[in-house]
Amino acid sequence: MKRIDWNALDEGERAAVLQRPVQAVSDAVRSGVAAIFDAVVADGDAALRACTRQFDGVMLDDFEVDVVEFDAARASVSAEVQAAIDEAAGRIEAFHRAGIAAPYEVETAPGLRCERVQRPIARVGLYVPAGSAPLPSTALMLTIPARLAGCIEIILCTPPRKDGTADPAVLLAARQAPGVRVFKLGGAQAIAAMAVGTERVPRCDKLFGPGNGWVDEAKRQALQRPGGIAIDMPAGPSEVLVIADAGADPAFVASDLLSQAEHGPDSQVLLVSDSDALLDAVAVEVDAQLAQLPRAAIATQALSASRLVWVRDITQAIEVSDAYAPEHLILAVREPRAWLERVHNAGSIFLGDWTPEALGDYCSGSNHVLPTGGAARAWSGLSVASFQKAITVQDATRAGIAAAGPCAATLAHAEGLQAHARAVELRLERAA
């Protein structure tokens, strides 16, 4: 990994360090995704079949997983993995349930009540990646909050394997939403199908889930289409920024960097430290651990766009991190809680030496679908609220209109909107 002295860089060089490896969507991906959308709109399921053959190398007549395939999946997943899925699901549910927003009401004037209530989004479309590695944990992160939110129809797409089946562990995890319908579709064609609807795939109201550049761009285009649908967030290639002090364990830090580097060649990992000795030791550990990894080739590509950054102190490290707005931030520093308050931009934060990012990926209970590419400046990770809409309600009695109506009428006249004023004044006259 390339070593950098943050204080020796000018503004332009600092901005370059904070750039993601694939910052801009290439013209090829943008136009390729647009062509897939056009094909799916024009030819529906036939286009999905053609894309699946072209991009996944599989001929599928029907992409929906049937009960036979669900049953076969349960039979083929080991008892150990089934137990781990159940254990993770329990903690994810506990954490997400605790975060469900309660409705509230305030009497804003005598006789005038304002309320905020939650309703589920009726039909949601979930995407579970399976290109380079099938991610049953992502199925848990999507289906559990969707079920807790009360979503009525849950559609889930995941790429097929070469034999035309879906990954069995993904299917098992998907059953956390009991009525889920699973379609063996991947990439931009899956997103297009759920965004516009086809003969077999229902059009969804909102799309959720991470994926590679094709998936990420397809979600962006789904949002921009006329009558476009909502999306959860930009959730592309994984990334982690570790802030480590001289007391951090170099082997732990290296393992955390590699755990995100192994996701894909376009992943990015940054280590920011005020200790030269720690940076040296982590560089040695990364090389040693990398050599043992089955996915070393992928991780090596990710490491080529990754950096070891020397800073003056931990305060400056947090400034660098806030400017980068990482998906994951690990605070491998002494007394990490003391620094937590200073962090403003991150998808999820991991405190201290004993909280690896991988714990959050699977089973700490928090959600691992998180904003990437700097989107953590303004977006949050998934929660039950992501699967709901909030609706406000107001309820005035005669006393309520008498109390607040004159204010509304004055503002309506000030805006030159006489019909607005009239709607209030009529009632004020009758209420008097």
Ligand SMILES: NC(=O)c1ccc[n+]([C@@H]2O[C@H](COP(=O)([O-])OP(=O)(O)OC[C@H]3O[C@@H](n4cnc5c(N)ncnc54)[C@H](O)[C@@H]3O)[C@@H](O)[C@H]2O)c1
């Ligand atoms: N941000 C998050 O919360 C989060 C969570 C989990 C995973 N991730 C990221 O998700 C990504 C998963 O990517 P993946 O590739 O393994 O799986 P994926 O399921 O996202 O993508 C696989 C699909 O991409 C399509 N595709 C591949 N090459 C194509 C091409 N040349 N043209 C058109 N379509 C093509 C294929 O249809 C294939 O089914 C990784 O980058 C990982 O880091 C992010």
Ligand SMILES: N[C@H](CO)Cc1c[nH]c[nH+]1
């Ligand atoms: N780290 C990924 C989010 O960027 C989530 C994940 C799933 N499985 C392993 N990791």
Ligand SMILES: [Zn+2]
């Ligand atoms: Zn991960």
